[in-house]
Amino acid sequence: MTNRLMSVLVGLAVILLLIYSSIFVVNQRQQAIVVRFGQIKAVYSEPGLFFKVPFVDRVQLVSDQALRFDLDNIRVQVSGGKFYEVDAFLIYRIADPRRFIGIVSGGDRETAESRLRTRLDASLRRVYGQRGFEAALSEERSQMMQEVAADLKTDAENLGLKIEDVRIRRTDLTQEVSQQTYARMRSERLAEAELIRARGNEEGQRRRAIADRQVVELQADAQRESEILRGQGDADRNRIFADAYQRDPAFFEFYRSMSAYNQALGTNGTSMVLSPNSEFFRFFNSETGTAPQPAPVQPRQP
Numbered sequence: 060m061t062n063r064l065m066s067v068l069v070g071l072a073v074i075l076l077l078i079y080s081s082i083f084v085v086n087q088r089q090q091a092i093v094v095r096f097g098q099i100k101a102v103y104s105e106p107g108l109f110f111k112v113p114f115v116d117r118v119q120l121v122s123d124q125a126l127r128f129d130l131d132n133i134r135v136q137v138s139g140g141k142f143y144e145v146d147a148f149l150i151y152r153i154a155d156p157r158r159f160i161g162i163v164s165g166g167d168r169e170t171a172e173s174r175l176r177t178r179l180d181a182s183l184r185r186v187y188g189q190r191g192f193e194a195a196l197s198e199e200r201s202q203m204m205q206e207v208a209a210d211l212k213t214d215a216e217n218l219g220l221k222i223e224d225v226r227i228r229r230t231d232l233t234q235e236v237s238q239q240t241y242a243r244m245r246s247e248r249l250a251e252a253e254l255i256r257a258r259g260n261e262e263g264q265r266r267r268a269i270a271d272r273q274v275v276e277l278q279a280d281a282q283r284e285s286e287i288l289r290g291q292g293d294a295d296r297n298r299i300f301a302d303a304y305q306r307d308p309a310f311f312e313f314y315r316s317m318s319a320y321n322q323a324l325g326t327n328g329t330s331m332v333l334s335p336n337s338e339f340f341r342f343f344n345s346e347t348g349t350a351p352q353p354a355p356v357q358p359r360q361p
Contacts, residue, residue: 080113090123090156092166102156121153121166125223128172130179134233135187143192145183146229149175149211151220158219171218175211179225182210195230203227 084107085091091103094117103109104123111118129148136142153159160166186203187195194203208225215222232240304311 077113081110082108083111083118084108085120088122088124089120090153092119092121092156092160093117094119094160099157099160104156119160119166121156121159122168123153125150125152126168127151128176129228130176130183133180133183135184137187137190137192139191141192142233143187143195144229144231144233145187145195145227147179147183147207147225147227149179149225150223151175151215152223153219154221155216155219158217160219162218171220174218175215175220178211178214179207182207183227185210192230195227200227 083091085103085105087106089106091109092099093101093103093111095112095115100116127148127150129146131146133145133147134142135145156166159171163171186206190199190203194200204225204227208222211222211225300311303314
């Protein structure tokens with residue numbers, strides 16, 4: 060009984076091992092290639108449970124997803140002769156697993172990407188070499204990426220790959236070009252600033268000249284108006300004085316003398332040496348406060 064039980068257990072283990080070795084699972088992210096004695100016997104691109112000859116068939120799984128690899132800091136020369144640094148990336152898919160396994164030894168992705176990287180580098184240099192730097196910053200950028208994808212299409216198909224997309228992530232100045240561009244932009248801005256400053260000075264001088272002319276005109280007009288008003292005031296004053304004199308000559312004479320006393324004697328300590336009988340003090344010598352009548356002048360005898 061013991062030997063029979065052992066034989067049954069061994070037989071079950073062998074059967075389970077054969078069953079386990081004859082099935083394999085493919086998920087939705089994979090493709091399976093069945094290889095028998097170095098020859099591809101079947102390719103399974105749909106997910107599910109599949110069978111193979113145990114211990115004879117070998118199953119190699121490859122990705123069924125969109126794959127990406129980046130190419131950074133590629134130094135390219137544009138049509139103007141200057142150099143720029145470019146970053147790009149490539150999206151591809153393993154479209155033909157049979158060809159991929161047959162061409163790329165062992166189905167190594169790194170080997171396939173190395174071949175694509177060389178071709179992508181050459182294509183970027185060609186596309187940029189036919190254009191100026193501004194093209195990568197304009198609407199022509201999409202056309203440039205389409206040209207690069209078209210260049211890679213044949214080589215990718217030979218490897219069993221399909222190019223899904225090519226994108227240029229960055230186009231930047233190299234260090235030397237950046238310094239030259241900065242120096243040129245700085246010179247242009249300095250020249251523009253000097254031009255603006257010169258125009259500002261010219262405009263300032265023009266406005267100052269206009270303002271100075273207007274000041275002179277306003278001062279001349281004000282001076283003329285003041286002279287007119289002063290003349291009118293003097294005329295009115297003389298007219299008033301003449302009218303007052305005609306109304307009361309004695310009072311007018313007295314008023315004029317008092318004004319002369321105030322201006323001459325005032326409070327400023329003025330000293331004057333005059334005779335008491337001087338005509339200037341004629342109102343001081345009059346008891347009535349009126350000016351004495353001057354003595355009649357006697358005519359000379361011949």
